[in-house]
Amino acid sequence: MHQTPKKRKATKQAFPQSKGEPANLKNLLLYGVLMVLALEFFRRIFVFLKAGDAPEWAIFLTSILWGVLGIWVLFYLANMITESLQERWRGLVVPWIFAGPALLILAYYLLIPTFRTLYLSFFDGSGTFIGLENYLYAFTSGPMLESFKNNLIWLVVGSGLSVVAGLVIATLADRTHPWFEVTIKSLIFLPMAISMIGSAVIWRFVYHFQPGETQIGLLNALLTSVGEVPQPWLILQPWNTLFLVVILIWMQAGYAMVIFSAAIKGVPSELLEAARIDGANEIQSFFQVTIPYIRGTIIAVTTTIIIFTLKIFDIVLGMTGGNFGTQVIANEQYRQMFEAGDFGKGSAIAIVLLLTVLPVVYYNVREFRSSHQKAGF
Numbered sequence: 001m002h003q004t005p006k007k008r009k010a011t012k013q014a015f016p017q018s019k020g021e022p023a024n025l026k027n028l029l030l031y032g033v034l035m036v037l038a039l040e041f042f043r044r045i046f047v048f049l050k051a052g053d054a055p056e057w058a059i060f061l062t063s064i065l066w067g068v069l070g071i072w073v074l075f076y077l078a079n080m081i082t083e084s085l086q087e088r089w090r091g092l093v094v095p096w097i098f099a100g101p102a103l104l105i106l107a108y109y110l111l112i113p114t115f116r117t118l119y120l121s122f123f124d125g126s127g128t129f130i131g132l133e134n135y136l137y138a139f140t141s142g143p144m145l146e147s148f149k150n151n152l153i154w155l156v157v158g159s160g161l162s163v164v165a166g167l168v169i170a171t172l173a174d175r176t177h178p179w180f181e182v183t184i185k186s187l188i189f190l191p192m193a194i195s196m197i198g199s200a201v202i203w204r205f206v207y208h209f210q211p212g213e214t215q216i217g218l219l220n221a222l223l224t225s226v227g228e229v230p231q232p233w234l235i236l237q238p239w240n241t242l243f244l245v246v247i248l249i250w251m252q253a254g255y256a257m258v259i260f261s262a263a264i265k266g267v268p269s270e271l272l273e274a275a276r277i278d279g280a281n282e283i284q285s286f287f288q289v290t291i292p293y294i295r296g297t298i299i300a301v302t303t304t305i306i307i308f309t310l311k312i313f314d315i316v317l318g319m320t321g322g323n324f325g326t327q328v329i330a331n332e333q334y335r336q337m338f339e340a341g342d343f344g345k346g347s348a349i350a351i352v353l354l355l356t357v358l359p360v361v362y363y364n365v366r367e368f369r370s371s372h373q374k375a376g377f
Contacts, residue, residue, distance in 0.1 A: 028084035035077045042070045121347035134348035147329045150241050154312050154328065158248040159305045165249060166256025171286065174264050185261065189254035200318025203247050207233040235324040244326060247315050256301050263297035264290060296371045303364040310357050329353050
């Protein structure tokens with residue numbers, strides 16, 4: 001694994017042995033044996049926990065000790081083993097010792113399911129190989145075309161307004177009294193603490209419609225109170241998708257606001273004062289000083305919300321179930337897999353969704369590397 005000069009310097013400081021110093025074979029053998037014994041000991045505890053024969057309180061306490069103490073012991077022994085190696089081997093082994101477990105877990109939970117999903121996408125619901133037919137369905141069928149259109153609306157309107165709302169609120173709140181700033185930020189960030197399904201339940205009451213009866217939904221209650229006709233918001237096409245997008249903005253604006261607020265507070269006051277001395281007003285200072293200074297944060301927040309929006313599922317499922325022209329890609333995948341029982345089509349849609357998200361992830365990673373290189377990391 002490639003190491004930057006700073007990391008090589010940190011490694012040398014952590015292990016001050018001279019270059020060419022021989023390995024401490026006695027310690028290497030000792031800690032190697034202890035590592036093998038520790039792995040066997042923790043494997044036996046895992047078997048004990050999996051059997052579930054002990055009382056619940058004993059399993060609970062053992063699980064905590066096994067997780068916390070086990071990780072500490074394994075990393076301690078791994079560290080001692082690397083200290084026993086020659087310096088040139090130590091530099092090669094150390095990154096894999098400490099990053100290796102995380103990479104293995106990622107491979108097990110991400111890469112293997114991804115390749116299995118790709119494999120299943122070439123079969124139909126009965127397990128017969130059908131080639132690219134599922135992908136033909138994913139790109140030409142009516143439900144999927146409707147899903148692509150709706151995901152585009154979520155992407156443009158939902159992500160765009162979430163970022164703009166978060167940026168505006170963060171900027172305005174930063175210029176108010178500290179007490180008011182804390183209060184308004186807490187209220188706007190509060191929806192982030194609610195699950196997507198919980199938000200859907202809350203907003204169902206906002207959009208609730210009862211034909212011919214007393215309206216208990218907030219919007220229709222307001223309409224009827226001023227003599228207007230109540231509306232069936234969730235089946236009112238094509239606007240119902242936009243009504244669902246409002247829920248996303250309600251939730252994500254708080255997240256964007258918190259990140260932007262921290263970035264805005266990091267803008268040097270000298271830059272803003274210099275801009276004002278040069279004759280720039282507040283709006284010009286905002287667009288010519290603040291926005292360029294927090295550009296990296298804006299990109300990171302925008303791409304994060306875009307990825308979240310492309311995978312949108314819970315709100316649509318909880319509000320309309322994908323009916324009335326509100327279907328989205330992730331919900332169609334769920335419908336094919338768990339309602340129609342066609343894992344082939346569901347897997348093909350999952351691969352399409354993955355391919356849709358990948359360019360955004362790649363752009364985000366490239367910007368992250370670029371910003372770190374500029375910062376000298």
